[in-house]
Amino acid sequence: MRRVSVTGERIGLRDVTRADVEALHTIYGDPEATQHMPFAPRSVAEVCGLVDQAMEAAAAEPRRLYALAVVDADRRHVIGVARLRVDPDLPHSAEIGFGLHPDQWGRGIGTDLVRLLLSFGFKQLGLHRVWGARSPANLPAQLAMLTAGMVEEGRIRHHMHTPHGWRDSIVHAAIQDEWTER
Numbered sequence: 001m002r003r004v005s006v007t008g009e010r011i012g013l014r015d016v017t018r019a020d021v022e023a024l025h026t027i028y029g030d031p032e033a034t035q036h037m038p039f040a041p042r043s044v045a046e047v048c049g050l051v052d053q054a055m056e057a058a059a060a061e062p063r064r065l066y067a068l069a070v071v072d073a074d075r076r077h078v079i080g081v082a083r084l085r086v087d088p089d090l091p092h093s094a095e096i097g098f099g100l101h102p103d104q105w106g107r108g109i110g111t112d113l114v115r116l117l118l119s120f121g122f123k124q125l126g127l128h129r130v131w132g133a134r135s136p137a138n139l140p141a142q143l144a145m146l147t148a149g150m151v152e153e154g155r156i157r158h159h160m161h162t163p164h165g166w167r168d169s170i171v172h173a174a175i176q177d178e179w180t181e182r
C-alpha cells in the first residue's frame with residue numbers, strides 16, 4: 001500500500017485515520033466550511049463512513065483515491081481535508097478537492113494547499129493533468145487555484161445536485177508541462 005506523507009513549508013498531507021474523525025467533522029460538519037460543497041454538513045457517523053471508505057481506497061491496487069488530512073507544520077493538528085481522485089478511465093488525470101477549517105482562512109494556507117496537491121499529483125504520482133471544480137460563487141477557491149497556477153477552463157452547467165438544487169461548476173486545471181512549482 002502506498003502511504004502518503006507530504007511536507008510543505010506550513011502544512012503537510014497524510015492519509016486519514018480513524019483518530020481523525022473528530023477533527024475532520026469540525027470541517028465536514030461546519031455550515032460555513034461546506035457552504036460551497038454539494039452536500040449538507042455531515043454528521044459524525046457520516047464522517048466515520050467517509051474515513052472507512054478512504055482507508056479502504058488507500059489499500060486498493062492501483063490506488064485511485066487519496067483522501068488526506070491537512071496537518072499544520074508540527075504535524076499535530078488536522079486543519080483541513082484534501083482529496084485527489086485519479087480518473088479510472090483516464091489515469092493521467094485526477095480531480096482535486098480541498099477545504100480548511102474556517103479558523104485557518106485568509107492567511108494563504110488554501111493557496112499553499114493547492115500548490116502542495118499539484119506538486120503531489122505531478123511529482124509523486126506522475127499525473128499529466130490535475131483539475132478541480134468550484135462553485136461559481138466561491139471566490140477564495142477561485143483565487144487560490146488561479147494563484148497556484150490552475151487555469152480557468154470553463155463552466156459545466158448543472159454539474160452538481162445540492163440540497164438547494166442544481167449548481168454549475170467552474171473548472172480549473174493545471175497541465176504538467178505548463179506547471180512550475182511556485
Ligand SMILES: CC(C)(COP(=O)(O)OP(=O)(O)OC[C@H]1O[C@@H](n2cnc3c(N)ncnc32)[C@H](O)[C@@H]1OP(=O)(O)O)[C@@H](O)C(=O)NCCC(=O)NCCS
Nearest residue numbers: 033098099100105106107108109110111134140141143144
Ligand atoms: C477555499 C479555501 C481553501 C481558501 O483557503 P484560504 O486559506 O482562505 O485561502 P488563501 O488565504 O490562500 O486565499 C486565497 C485568495 O482568496 C482571497 N480570499 C480569502 N478569503 C476571502 C474572502 N472571504 N473573500 C474574498 N476573498 C478572499 C485571498 O485574499 C486570496 O487572494 P489573493 O491570492 O488575491 O491574495 C477556504 O476558503 C475553504 O476551506 N473554503 C471552504 C471549502 C471550499 O470551498 N473548498 C473549495 C472547494 S473547490
